[in-house]
Amino acid sequence: MSQIVGSQIVGIGASPLRKEDLRFVSGRGHYVADIKRPGMTAGVFLRSPHAHARLKSIDSAVAQAMPGVLAVFTGADLKAANVGGLPCGWGITGKDGKPMKEPPHPPLAQEKVRHVGDAVAFVVAETAEQARSAAEAIVVDYDMLPAVSGVLEALRPGAPAVFDEIPGNLCCDWELGDAAATEQAFAKAAHVAHVSLVNNRLIGNPMEPRAAVAEHEPTTGQYTLWTTSQFPHVVRLLMGNMVLGIPQHKLRVVAPDVGGGFGVKQFHYAEEAVVTWAAAKVGRPVKWVCERSEGFISDAHGRDHVTEAELALDEKGKFLAIRVKTLANMGGYLSTFGPNIPTNLYAPLLSGVYTIPAIYCEVKVVFTNTVPVDAYRGAGRPEATFVVERLVDIAAMEMGIDKADIRRRNMIPKEAYPYQTPVIVQYDSGDPAGCLAGAVEAADVAGFAARKQASLAKGKLRGLGFSTYIEACGLAPSRIAGRLGARGGLYESATVRVHPTGHVTVLIGTHNHGQGHETTFAQIVSEKLGVPFANVDIVFGDTDKVQFGMGTYGSRSLAVGGSALARASDKVITKGKKIAAHLLEADEQDVDFSAGVFSIAGTDRKKTFEEVALAAYVPHDYPLEILEPGLEEQAYYDPVNFTYPGGAHIAEVEIDPETGVVTLLNYTAVDDVGTVINPMIVEGQLHGGIAQGIGQALFENCVYDDDTGQLLSGSFMDYCMPRADTVPSMKISTHSTICTHTPLGSKGCGEVGTIGSPAAVTNAVVDALAHLGITHIDMPASPNRIWRLIQNAMLGRAAE
Amino acid sequence: MRSFAYDRPATMDRAVALLSGGQAMPLAGGMTLLPTMKLRLSAPEALVDLSSVPELKGISSDGKTLTIGAMTRHIDVARAPEVTKAIPGLARLAGRIGDPQVRNRGTLGGSLANNDPAADYPAAALGLGATLITSKREIAADDFFRGMFETALEPGELLTAVRFPIPRAAGYAKFPHPASRFALVGVFVARFADGVRVAVTGAGPGVFRCPPLEARLAEDFVPEAVAGYAADPKTLNSDIHAEAAFRAHLIGVMARRAVAAALQPTAA
Numbered sequence A: 001m002s003q004i005v006g007s008q009i010v011g012i013g014a015s016p017l018r019k020e021d022l023r024f025v026s027g028r029g030h031y032v033a034d035i036k037r038p039g040m041t042a043g044v045f046l047r048s049p050h051a052h053a054r055l056k057s058i059d060s061a062v063a064q065a066m067p068g069v070l071a072v073f074t075g076a077d078l079k080a081a082n083v084g085g086l087p088c089g090w091g092i093t094g095k096d097g098k099p100m101k102e103p104p105h106p107p108l109a110q111e112k113v114r115h116v117g118d119a120v121a122f123v124v125a126e127t128a129e130q131a132r133s134a135a136e137a138i139v140v141d142y143d144m145l146p147a148v149s150g151v152l153e154a155l156r157p158g159a160p161a162v163f164d165e166i167p168g169n170l171c172c173d174w175e176l177g178d179a180a181a182t183e184q185a186f187a188k189a190a191h192v193a194h195v196s197l198v199n200n201r202l203i204g205n206p207m208e209p210r211a212a213v214a215e216h217e218p219t220t221g222q223y224t225l226w227t228t229s230q231f232p233h234v235v236r237l238l239m240g241n242m243v244l245g246i247p248q249h250k251l252r253v254v255a256p257d258v259g260g261g262f263g264v265k266q267f268h269y270a271e272e273a274v275v276t277w278a279a280a281k282v283g284r285p286v287k288w289v290c291e292r293s294e295g296f297i298s299d300a301h302g303r304d305h306v307t308e309a310e311l312a313l314d315e316k317g318k319f320l321a322i323r324v325k326t327l328a329n330m331g332g333y334l335s336t337f338g339p340n341i342p343t344n345l346y347a348p349l350l351s352g353v354y355t356i357p358a359i360y361c362e363v364k365v366v367f368t369n370t371v372p373v374d375a376y377r378g379a380g381r382p383e384a385t386f387v388v389e390r391l392v393d394i395a396a397m398e399m400g401i402d403k404a405d406i407r408r409r410n411m412i413p414k415e416a417y418p419y420q421t422p423v424i425v426q427y428d429s430g431d432p433a434g435c436l437a438g439a440v441e442a443a444d445v446a447g448f449a450a451r452k453q454a455s456l457a458k459g460k461l462r463g464l465g466f467s468t469y470i471e472a473c474g475l476a477p478s479r480i481a482g483r484l485g486a487r488g489g490l491y492e493s494a495t496v497r498v499h500p501t502g503h504v505t506v507l508i509g510t511h512n513h514g515q516g517h518e519t520t521f522a523q524i525v526s527e528k529l530g531v532p533f534a535n536v537d538i539v540f541g542d543t544d545k546v547q548f549g550m551g552t553y554g555s556r557s558l559a560v561g562g563s564a565l566a567r568a569s570d571k572v573i574t575k576g577k578k579i580a581a582h583l584l585e586a587d588e589q590d591v592d593f594s595a596g597v598f599s600i601a602g603t604d605r606k607k608t609f610e611e612v613a614l615a616a617y618v619p620h621d622y623p624l625e626i627l628e629p630g631l632e633e634q635a636y637y638d639p640v641n642f643t644y645p646g647g648a649h650i651a652e653v654e655i656d657p658e659t660g661v662v663t664l665l666n667y668t669a670v671d672d673v674g675t676v677i678n679p680m681i682v683e684g685q686l687h688g689g690i691a692q693g694i695g696q697a698l699f700e701n702c703v704y705d706d707d708t709g710q711l712l713s714g715s716f717m718d719y720c721m722p723r724a725d726t727v728p729s730m731k732i733s734t735h736s737t738i739c740t741h742t743p744l745g746s747k748g749c750g751e752v753g754t755i756g757s758p759a760a761v762t763n764a765v766v767d768a769l770a771h772l773g774i775t776h777i778d779m780p781a782s783p784n785r786i787w788r789l790i791q792n793a794m795l796g797r798a799a800e
Numbered sequence B: 001m002r003s004f005a006y007d008r009p010a011t012m013d014r015a016v017a018l019l020s021g022g023q024a025m026p027l028a029g030g031m032t033l034l035p036t037m038k039l040r041l042s043a044p045e046a047l048v049d050l051s052s053v054p055e056l057k058g059i060s061s062d063g064k065t066l067t068i069g070a071m072t073r074h075i076d077v078a079r080a081p082e083v084t085k086a087i088p089g090l091a092r093l094a095g096r097i098g099d100p101q102v103r104n105r106g107t108l109g110g111s112l113a114n115n116d117p118a119a120d121y122p123a124a125a126l127g128l129g130a131t132l133i134t135s136k137r138e139i140a141a142d143d144f145f146r147g148m149f150e151t152a153l154e155p156g157e158l159l160t161a162v163r164f165p166i167p168r169a170a171g172y173a174k175f176p177h178p179a180s181r182f183a184l185v186g187v188f189v190a191r192f193a194d195g196v197r198v199a200v201t202g203a204g205p206g207v208f209r210c211p212p213l214e215a216r217l218a219e220d221f222v223p224e225a226v227a228g229y230a231a232d233p234k235t236l237n238s239d240i241h242a243e244a245a246f247r248a249h250l251i252g253v254m255a256r257r258a259v260a261a262a263l264q265p266t267a268a
């Protein structure tokens, strides 16, 4: 390991050990569940055991009288107090030009419960055990209704209506692209590849379950909420403004150390609002900590699409058009970003890394009696990649074209960037063929045939799977997002506070919950200002400290937050030059700044960054007539475009045909993430992202009972996470092109692993089974599914 | 978890006395009991911690049988020379239960008393035709397991030790449940001078013997003897991880692998 000392400049491209890890690995992290406030009480939610029922009555008399119980609140109490519903942050518009259906989302159920886990009551007691016992004593009279959990069933005539006022359960019938042009392209196609697929529903399961602590100070009207959030300022805005009616300046939201998010913690949840409201009601701080099993039925889920897709090709295997019909499950309510994910973050990615002249996509967004579905690492883009990359493989198999070849034939050439796709987005830079070439080399594709033979000799089936993908992240240009239905801005802010000693505190609106921002952002400042790495601290996650911010999700922290930080650092340099010019009695234009030193070109006159900082705060000799004292600058950065990371992933699997067990032997990823600030952290992000994609491809599956709407995969005994022994060592490298519009040239790397990998792994599994005539398998490719496919294929052969 | 009283008796008599009222539950490794208490699926008034009762510990062999105390941890069964020498298949089974944390806490007695339909030890006890020794009596394995989470133990009766006949050869093959890593299907085979016993766990509502496989293997104790065998799926479990037909198929595959393991006790 390289010896990097914090007293040095540690700039862009270095891999220092992560600053935050000392605290995490020594048990000194401070999470919401660690918070203790004087007089703190404990809250427990009573949740619906039924997927769909009318609430006839709630009798909490016995519970109220139990030991330690301070209060029991229900939906009726919130209604009487005029507490609002949880807002949806995106409003999409249907084919017919009408806005999506947006039913109310009360923080505690009113009139009906709409999924197993829907919160019905909140008990506050002296201890969590007392609150739990009291919750068990609440008598709820449910009038059971038929439930519907799958999208196909929910759209069938006569299906139970999740909302009485929305018969048919259709939230929005949305489209993107040119239907007529696509139709014409299909009419002249030499070959059409088709796939019907399910993108399996996932449960994010961050290591730390959600939690919230709130308190209210009646003399000032000040509220404080500590919450496990990826975006505390947005929680302040949504909850304060739209749910509880607390003025922004009277509400502080703190997201301290957060143990993983993956999207699950980037929504404003009912529990945050109820806990905050209850703290004022009972006049004491209230703490709620989600149990793991409670998380399974109350954390927003991810994915859950049913899709029919077709790819039209000419006789040479050139792509002519793609046509996609998707049914997307929204669950029982609209979560914060819910309707945006399967539409705006999905269909615009259907061009992949290819030139596809015509694209048309329809998405029906559907309500069901399940937990709300929202963004989960990748959010929409893994789903799009899966559709495109599966179609490409099926076309190659059917047309007898090599799978790498068909991709090369259709890739956007490096020189063709910026490339305008037919579906809104314009890719600024990229080199998909370069990534593929690197991956083919690193994965030793040339040696695969021999390895396949060796497997066969042992009775095993070997397969190789490609995924050449692109994604759109760095969310997002506010103007474009606004056109697409975003109800907020998507810029980011950073303040660079230089202390009189030259030490630097950065206040930034993104949130670090595992990504390593305390390290990478310090590197950016160390590089820009030439100050030692150890002299820079990053502050985030507290609305009373940080000016504003949209938080961390959509791989935006570096691409948007890092850009704001770079801009603010530049402003510090600009002001520093003015100060230095005065001190050095030179013209501002003649002052150079490099590696922490202001100097006059061609002379030996110079001032260090520390000297300039001190002068700014001790302005005895200072141009006070034209310049304010102090050295602190702020920037708000609103990107001009999305960023478009991408890459080439290759998975190699071996299948035991007797048991259907897949062993993932090798995984190679060559990714284009733009400028790399810290190679070690990029590798870590890719590693984790790929592991999650492997989880979706081979293991994870959120399953509801079709008839009852009960969650069948409601614990780790049934919900299978990827583990150390099921994830291989990976070969990870980067082949970057520079983003043309972010100040640092970075694109983002938080989600790429999860976006590229499900298709690579699934394509490898199908490749191993292709000799049996198998062209598709749904995720997860479980042993039972593979065994069943093999059985059916052999029965089919026997019948022929 | 609801509140409960806790006792850690130092003698067998005291443990039995504490349990006699029927309100207390024995606590062994706690790997099953404590999670169910946390989830409030179980709320005993008192726990009687068996960890200090000397009579429940220890492994001994008389050449014909191997006796293991109820409180012996999985890790100790996996490593004890008496076990690896006498019944290597049993040691290997114990060494693959759960994860290191579970193996360092979980016990033989706790696993058998709990009789999880997907647990590994019940297959060994039934497959080896063990005798379960309790605070009151001795019970043959064939009479002990009574379906899902049910055993012949009466309230207040303690399992103290298990006596395993030493077979000529024995092996276990497990197809792990993808999420829990219990047995989706596990097959234990044991060959004795007077015949072969085969026990299957994970596949049905409780551990069961498989007479057709026993008959085939009694003729010829080789992997090929069970080739192509698939159980009747009608009585087998079907869930989100495996349909009954898949489990039926896996019984044949695991039986074959168990026989191979029995014949090659040093491999794997």
Ligand SMILES: Cc1cc2nc3c(=O)[nH]c(=O)nc-3n(C[C@H](O)[C@H](O)[C@H](O)COP(=O)(O)OP(=O)(O)OC[C@H]3O[C@@H](n4cnc5c(N)ncnc54)[C@H](O)[C@@H]3O)c2cc1C
Pocket: B025, B026, B027, B028, B029, B030, B031, B032, B033, B034, B050, B070, B071, B096, B097, B098, B099, B102, B105, B106, B107, B108, B109, B110, B111, B113, B114, B118, B119, B120, B121, B153, B157, B158, B159, B160, B180, B181, B182, B183
């Ligand atoms: C993560 C995890 C993974 C696991 N994986 C596996 C696996 O792969 N295969 C497998 O077989 N098992 C597995 N287990 C179960 C584990 O191996 C334990 O054997 C099991 O939990 C019970 O043993 P224990 O000693 O912990 O008993 P406890 O949990 O203490 O007790 C279990 C029950 O038995 C009763 N009991 C305990 N001792 C006695 C006694 N001497 N007499 C009468 N009654 C008694 C208790 O009152 C209780 O009802 C797993 C458990 C966990 C938590």
